[in-house]
Amino acid sequence: MTALTLSTSAAAALRADAVVVGVSKAAKGGPRLAPGAESVDAAYDGKLASTLETLGATGAEGELTKLPSPAGVKAAVVVAVGLGEAPEDGAGFDPEVLRKAAGTAARALSGAKKAAFALPAADAADVEAVAVGALLGAYAFTAYQADSGKGPLGEVAVVGAKPRDKAHKAAAERAAAVAEEVNRARDLVNTPPNDLNPKAFAAAVQAAGREYGLKVEVLDEKALVKGGYGGIMGVGQGSATPPRLVRVAYSHAKATRTLAFVGKGITYDSGGISLKPPGHNETMKCDMSGAAAVFAAVVAAAKLGLAVNVTGWLALAENMPGGGATRPGDVLRMYSGKTVEVLNTDAEGRLVLADALARASEEAPDAIVDVATLTGAMVLALGDGRFGIMANDDGFRTAVHTAALAEGEDSWPMPLPQQLRKTFDSPTADIANMGVRPGGGLIAGLFLREFVGEGITWAHLDIAGPAFNEGGPFGYTPKGGTGTAVRTLVALARQTADGDLL
Incomplete structure (x- = not known):
């Protein structure tokens, strides 16, 4: 079973094989970075969104783009995953959007030891959605394969979550228990x-x-x-x-x-x-x-x-x-x-x-x-x-x-x-x-x-x-x-x- 941890560290500062950020589809202009990606964007001198647009990213739901990390990001790879249409100002992303995005990224990171998920995690419900999606996306059934190739993602770190916050901790425990049973x-x-x-x-x-x-x-x-x-x-x-x-x-x-x-x-x-x-x-x-x-x-x-x-x-x-x-x-x-x-x-x-x-x-x-x-x-x-x-x-x-x-x-x-x-x-x-x-x-x-x-x-x-x-x-x-x-x-x-x- 893929391990689950919560982290208050900035996404760019986490030691991991990859850091996952969200990208939404703006009504006008290119893709828009979702909350959680700020420290990673800073390492790109504020040009991560434009770089992704150059690579063809639009922010469409389920879209995934990988690119090498710049200096200032401890993870070797940045994974941008599409969240679909940006919500109206002040509104958060639907939990199912976060679940699917986290799952898409986790599947793409099979074989990695650890990935930091810097998707929007404004509250406990978001933390649970990201965690459930990542843990379910990391699933692999290899019991009957002599050489299954890459194993599942080893550890999911939900960035922005607070390990000492009772609501966040309870959300993580629910996510781990439910995902394991699914x-x-x-x-x-x-x-x-x-x-x-x-x-x-x-x-x-x-x-x-x-x-x-x-x-x-x-x-x-x-x-x-x-x-x-x-x-x-x-x-x-x-x-x-x-x-x-x-x-x-x-x-x-x-x-x-x-x-x-x-x-x-x-x-x-x-x-x-x-x-x-x-x-x-x-x-x-x-x-x-x-x-x-x-x-x-x-x-x-x-x-x-x-x-x-x-x-x-x-x-x-x-x-x-x-x-x-x-x-x-x-x-x-x-x-x-x-x-x-x-x-x-x-x-x-x-x-x-x-x-x-x-x-x-x-x-x-x-x-x-x-x-x-x-x-x-x-x-x-x-x-x-x-x-x-x-x-x-x-x-x-x-x-x-x-x-x-x-x-x-x-x-x-x-x-x-x-x-x-x-x-x-x-x-x-x-x-x-x-x-x-x-x-x-x-x-x-x-x-x-x-x-x-x-x-x-x-x-x-x-x-x-x-x-x-x-x-x-x-x-x-x-x-x-x-x-x-x-x-x-x-x-x-x-x-x-x-x-x-x-």
């Missing part, structure tokens, strides 16, 4: 499915439980059969590696509220008997991204000592077309007692989540949030870059959406149209696991709602789009697993602890 989720998503099966995932949770004082309970296949978890067993029975249901809980002595997070953990999804077509299998190790996010969020809550009880439920299974696999037309008896006719075995995520939601409801939490790479329909509706939010309470849906946007996680509120409910009626069972194709993401949400306990506030995050980045890296987002939803879940836990949510 990167934990990324590691899990990127791990090949031959190494991360349900049993191995459960073992990873047990190890973290011992390290952070979390209570962990693992139900193996025998316990799942005995307990009547027909959804989880139905999905996992075609695999040589049996499923697991993991409960991981953090509690605080002063907590008055409890949140339950439920994550879809399909460690590999072949589609089962309803086999996926060629070209759709290669990234299906990412189908456990929801469980990874839930696991990481619970650990983050423990690291931060939040005054809220947080219970994570990880529904872990491998969806394979083995000889014992569930067939289209089979009927499963779920943990809740309802029966489900399986019309498509590739609509498996809702089956494992249904059992976990019903079990989580028995503990009567104040709210449940489930997270899942659930439907391709949601990707078609919202694209790759944002997740959909559904809920049984409009106010809670709005609160989740607001929290997600504040953390830089693009999302959009989606409805649960009651008229679609009848489309997954079954003549054989209580309900079917499929309805009509149009609005498929909404139908999946309606299906899940059937298994939430009466009177419990619930939200569903369909993260199928942003959970795995198949394109090139950008900002603080790497190629591969992204750790989507971790920051939103942690924000919800923090707001609940502060009494601002429930």
Whole structure:
């Protein structure tokens, strides 16, 4: 993990491999230096902006320019990163702009031992944004590469932050804890499915439980059969590696509220008997991204000592077309007692989540949030870059959406149209696991709602789009697993602890 430090020194005076400064796009004229770059600009005799303009820099968001340092700057290289349009006089930069800029610079500095980030850091919120962006941007997954080349950036020093200021110190601690857990989720998503099966995932949770004082309970296949978890067993029975249901809980002595997070953990999804077509299998190790996010969020809550009880439920299974696999037309008896006719075995995520939601409801939490790479329909509706939010309470849906946007996680509120409910009626069972194709993401949400306990506030995050980045890296987002939803879940836990949510 990249180290994080705070520094009150002038950027030019810090010993580092590189110093990062911000450049905004002015309405008229060339690029404009952002606050934080003053000492570096002085070393250029006040000509840093004009030098950057000569090199073609405009200050556009995500633009990056490297140039050698002059005498007076102890770092060998100056890295200017674009912040986009300059804010109006007196206004600060949006936190997400700072996160993305810091992430862009950190990615460009892989292999460096230390970089000083002299981006605008007027207050604790700015400090946290710069730190989170840099730590996430520095991420690299190299566990399976014999010669990975350059390693990640070794240390991030946030210039302008005050190590002795309580607000700045707390911001840095939050940034470090949250970024580390986002990167934990990324590691899990990127791990090949031959190494991360349900049993191995459960073992990873047990190890973290011992390290952070979390209570962990693992139900193996025998316990799942005995307990009547027909959804989880139905999905996992075609695999040589049996499923697991993991409960991981953090509690605080002063907590008055409890949140339950439920994550879809399909460690590999072949589609089962309803086999996926060629070209759709290669990234299906990412189908456990929801469980990874839930696991990481619970650990983050423990690291931060939040005054809220947080219970994570990880529904872990491998969806394979083995000889014992569930067939289209089979009927499963779920943990809740309802029966489900399986019309498509590739609509498996809702089956494992249904059992976990019903079990989580028995503990009567104040709210449940489930997270899942659930439907391709949601990707078609919202694209790759944002997740959909559904809920049984409009106010809670709005609160989740607001929290997600504040953390830089693009999302959009989606409805649960009651008229679609009848489309997954079954003549054989209580309900079917499929309805009509149009609005498929909404139908999946309606299906899940059937298994939430009466009177419990619930939200569903369909993260199928942003959970795995198949394109090139950008900002603080790497190629591969992204750790989507971790920051939103942690924000919800923090707001609940502060009494601002429930």
